[in-house]
Amino acid sequence: MIRRAFLAAGAVVSTLLCITTPATAGATLDAVRARGELVCGINTGFVGFSIPDERGEWRGLDADFCRGLAAALFGDAGKVRFVPLTPSTRFTALTSGEVDVLFRNSTETMLRDVTLGLRAITPYFYDGHTFMVHADSGIEKAVELDGATICLLQGTTNEQITADFFRRNNLSFTPVVFERSEQARDALKSGRCDSFGSDSGNLAAVRLSMETPGEWKILDERFSKEPYGPFVRRGDDEWYDVVRWYVNALFQAEESGITSQNVEEIRSTTKDADIRRLLGVTPELGEALGLDPSWVVNAVKAVGNYGEMFDRHLGPNSPLGMSRGLNEQWTRGGLIYALPMR
Helix, strand or coil: CHHHHHHHHHHHHHHHHHHHCCCCCCHHHHHHHHHCCEEEEEECCECCCEEECCCCCEECHHHHHHHHHHHHHHCCCCCEEEEEECCCCHHHHHHCCCCCEECCCCECCHHHHHHCCEEECCCCEEECEEEEEEHHHCCCCHHHHCCEEEEEECCCHHHHHHHHHHHHCCCCEEEEEECCHHHHHHHHHHCCCCEEEEEHHHHHHHHHHCCCHHHEEECCCCCCCEEECCEEECCCHHHHHHHHHHHHHHHHHHHCCCCCCCHHHHHHHCCCHHHHHHCCCCCHHHHHHCCCCCHHHHHHHHHCCHHHHHHHHCCCCCCCCCCCHHHCEHHHCCCECCCCCC
């Protein structure tokens, strides 16, 4: 009885220690700090997500997620190095340690999460697979592509989704696979392909890059769920936690009405306990991750909340002109939902 009681008491103590002890830095966070910069894997060129501007600066939702994470880590959004990666090289670059994190419009799937030595984190953009065709083709439904030649990107979920769709409907098609979107776009323009199968956001960016965008049509149908999220290497729980809660923090900032313009004022005046925790007035969130108490303030000041980032790069007033749709806050009918930060 005494031994059993002792063991039970020990279990309680161990549990309390697990609950109250702040997180220690993992191998990746230590390496990032020692290097003095974050190395972030992005797309080689995807309008709205990551594409160099006329000065060679990377712009887009993914690029801003990278900058915001650098600001959360260092208080300086400039301490990030971008590594452009193709669909077929992105996961290898992450597993080999070439990059610290992948913010590269990558769909989170079960097999990617459990078989590649990686961990998928909170999705930050919801999309779906469809097809783009010439506007005067007369095609309105994907089943009308029977016998078509279809451009696809190597190493993406779109290859399997297209094959599954045609097989399920007892239709035939000829795939033409490319490494980069611009190669598939050029093949589509030249008539080598009848259609381009990809996520609707990628197709919108490709259409925008055409000389005459109005000559191309994206079908209304969607054939898959494509939740984009960051990936990190498996086995480093501390780094996983940092990236996961960083994404959630930008969601929560929008939900709480915290923007790049008002974050300092709100931090200095708020009486709301949840917001005081989020903005580091009380420091327990930063302490739990091993970060500065102002980690969220620094990120929001650098890139804005999630809604600001979306509107700037993807929204109705951006070149892509996309509506929020599924990427709206949960309080307005979307899927963007921050886990409680307490």
